[in-house]
Amino acid sequence: MSLEFDPRDEPAYRSQASTLIGHEDTFLINEALQFLTRDQQRAFTLRHYLGYTVTQIAAAEDCTERTVYNRLRTAAASLHQLIN
Numbered sequence: 001m002s003l004e005f006d007p008r009d010e011p012a013y014r015s016q017a018s019t020l021i022g023h024e025d026t027f028l029i030n031e032a033l034q035f036l037t038r039d040q041q042r043a044f045t046l047r048h049y050l051g052y053t054v055t056q057i058a059a060a061e062d063c064t065e066r067t068v069y070n071r072l073r074t075a076a077a078s079l080h081q082l083i084n
Contacts, residue, residue: 032082040075043068 033041042061046052054072058065 028083032079036075040071043071044075
């Protein structure tokens with residue numbers, strides 16, 4: 001996986017995940033991430049922890065934006081099912 005971007009590129013947002021949810025929830029999410037595919041783990045982490053845009057993730061993963069959306073959607077659904 002190559003993450004070569006222009007350093008002037010800023011993510012669309014900086015994730016506030018760790019400050020918006022409690023430590024217990026963060027622990028649960030991190031544990032549940034292990035049950036996702038590697039592709040889903042990378043997409044979820046890049047998007048929600050590092051704040052990458054879908055376009056940036058697609059470039060880094062050498063796939064289409066639609067593929068990134070699908071990975072994020074299935075990762076979120078799997079996490080929701082695992083945590084609840």
